[in-house]
Amino acid sequence: MSSSQTVKRGTSSAGGNSVLHRRRKFVTAATELFSNNGFHETTVKEIAEKAGASPGLIYNYVRDKEELLLLAIMEVLESYKKEIPRAVRDNNDPILRFSAALTAYIKVVADKPKATLLAYRYTAILPSEMRNKIKEMEVETNQIISDCIAACITAGYFRKINVEFISYRVVLLAHGWALKSWRLGKLHGVEEYIDGNLDLFLTALFTSKGRHHYRKFCKA
Amino acid sequence: MSSSQTVKRGTSSAGGNSVLHRRRKFVTAATELFSNNGFHETTVKEIAEKAGASPGLIYNYVRDKEELLLLAIMEVLESYKKEIPRAVRDNNDPILRFSAALTAYIKVVADKPKATLLAYRYTAILPSEMRNKIKEMEVETNQIISDCIAACITAGYFRKINVEFISYRVVLLAHGWALKSWRLGKLHGVEEYIDGNLDLFLTALFTSKGRHHYRKFCKA
DNA sequence: TTTTAAAATGAATGATTGTTCATTTAATTT
DNA sequence: AAATTAAATGAACAATCATTCATTTTAAAA
Numbered sequence: 001m002s003s004s005q006t007v008k009r010g011t012s013s014a015g016g017n018s019v020l021h022r023r024r025k026f027v028t029a030a031t032e033l034f035s036n037n038g039f040h041e042t043t044v045k046e047i048a049e050k051a052g053a054s055p056g057l058i059y060n061y062v063r064d065k066e067e068l069l070l071l072a073i074m075e076v077l078e079s080y081k082k083e084i085p086r087a088v089r090d091n092n093d094p095i096l097r098f099s100a101a102l103t104a105y106i107k108v109v110a111d112k113p114k115a116t117l118l119a120y121r122y123t124a125i126l127p128s129e130m131r132n133k134i135k136e137m138e139v140e141t142n143q144i145i146s147d148c149i150a151a152c153i154t155a156g157y158f159r160k161i162n163v164e165f166i167s168y169r170v171v172l173l174a175h176g177w178a179l180k181s182w183r184l185g186k187l188h189g190v191e192e193y194i195d196g197n198l199d200l201f202l203t204a205l206f207t208s209k210g211r212h213h214y215r216k217f218c219k220a
Numbered sequence: 221m222s223s224s225q226t227v228k229r230g231t232s233s234a235g236g237n238s239v240l241h242r243r244r245k246f247v248t249a250a251t252e253l254f255s256n257n258g259f260h261e262t263t264v265k266e267i268a269e270k271a272g273a274s275p276g277l278i279y280n281y282v283r284d285k286e287e288l289l290l291l292a293i294m295e296v297l298e299s300y301k302k303e304i305p306r307a308v309r310d311n312n313d314p315i316l317r318f319s320a321a322l323t324a325y326i327k328v329v330a331d332k333p334k335a336t337l338l339a340y341r342y343t344a345i346l347p348s349e350m351r352n353k354i355k356e357m358e359v360e361t362n363q364i365i366s367d368c369i370a371a372c373i374t375a376g377y378f379r380k381i382n383v384e385f386i387s388y389r390v391v392l393l394a395h396g397w398a399l400k401s402w403r404l405g406k407l408h409g410v411e412e413y414i415d416g417n418l419d420l421f422l423t424a425l426f427t428s429k430g431r432h433h434y435r436k437f438c439k440a
Numbered sequence: 441t442t443t444t445a446a447a448a449t450g451a452a453t454g455a456t457t458g459t460t461c462a463t464t465t466a467a468t469t470t
Numbered sequence: 471a472a473a474t475t476a477a478a479t480g481a482a483c484a485a486t487c488a489t490t491c492a493t494t495t496t497a498a499a500a
Contacts, residue, residue, distance in 0.1 A: 124341075169393075188385070
């Protein structure tokens with residue numbers, strides 16, 4: 001079910017994760033090449049070259065060129081799933097948690113915009129089984145944002161709007177940074193992008209109680 | 221510079237745009253196939269088949285498979301550039317013009333979501349000369365939105381925010397419908413999507429004068 | 441009708457490239 | 471050291487397809 005028949009993970013001796021390490025080497029090489037030149041435009045030979053190995057060896061660690069794509073996309077999504085909760089955790093106030101989530105999401109996208117676009121460009125070409133895995137991960141990340149928003153609503157800081165709706169808007173916004181920088185070039189820096197959008201969101205969502213509550217943090 | 225060496229447009233007789241018509245046939249066939257199955261996954265043979273012709277003939281009307289892609293993308297963008305101003309024109313009040321622009325944009329995207337994604341997926345693989353053409357068209361469409369926003373600001377209805385910034389957010393939002401429906405499936409209908417987002421935008425942007433002014437239209 | 445030109449065909453071409461596998465190299469074990 | 475297993479190589483294979491072009495069909499002109 002997982003990936004490759006010929007290689008068993010964790011053979012012999014102690015820790016024995018070297019197999020996964022070598023696989024990661026191919027995946028990162030692939031990620032870079034796919035991001036810069038596109039999936040179809042990248043040959044397996046090039047990936048091997050960049051990873052410092054021969055083309056044939058790749059097939060010991062991966063079934064397909066396609067699996068390499070799946071792993072590349074998943075690596076990106078996993079970094080989302082790791083970074084965002086980390087940022088949220090550091091805050092207690094619902095509004096600050098929301099802000100942190102939004103900020104973290106945009107920042108992690110801004111950190112590797114091209115890799116982010118991989119998911120947009122190439123999820124479609126994967127078989128549905130793989131597509132579902134990706135979709136699943138996205139939904140999980142969305143959930144984090146949704147929870148923040150819901151908390152703000154129950155605290156009476158945000159007015160009662162559809163949570164999923166706003167959640168998706170936040171996600172789109174974050175991805176928007178990657179989409180934008182590729183298509184329109186830079187109009188402004190990430191910081192401005194974050195601040196501007198956060199301002200827009202809060203203004204649109206605050207109740208008067210929320211607005212009041214938030215003032216405290218601005219002064220500090 | 222334009223497209224094909226072997227065919228001159230507007231030969232002989234009267235109107236004589238039949239050449240362009242036959243070319244369009246290939247382009248629409250290509251658009252559909254590229255949208256559904258992807259560019260690389262579509263063969264020239266398939267395009268010819270769908271257009272009811274032979275593969276070889278395509279090359280009388282188009283230099284490349286790539287040019288077919290360019291034309292497919294441009295056809296979509298041109299429909300944007302046509303529909304949105306049409307909707308804006310019917311309104312006089314700045315706020316209504318803005319609303320109309322946003323609504324029209326989302327609707328035209330919702331009308332052919334897959335085609336919209338073509339630009340996202342495949343602009344990157346086109347040679348820079350073609351890419352620039354596409355970018356140019358996008359900027360033109362953006363300009364329409366920007367003008368609406370600027371008008372709202374000078375009328376004192378919107379607070380003074382960066383116009384380009386908001387403009388891009390509107391565009392992203394519209395595209396977001398296509399991106400979403402592909403990735404997350406339908407959470408809600410287009411109408412809800414439009415209303416919800418319009419509400420969010422207006423709440424975030426209104427001055428008190430603007431809010432006041434807008435109430436009139438809501439009652440009517 | 442005869443001639444000439446345009447439109448259309450589709451089999452053949454040529455180049456590309458993912459994948460395999462017989463073979464070599466390196467590491468482990470006995 | 472010898473034997474055995476794992477890791478790695480890279481040339482060869484097979485399939486795919488964009489593109490071409492000699493040929494046929496259709497239309498227009500003389």
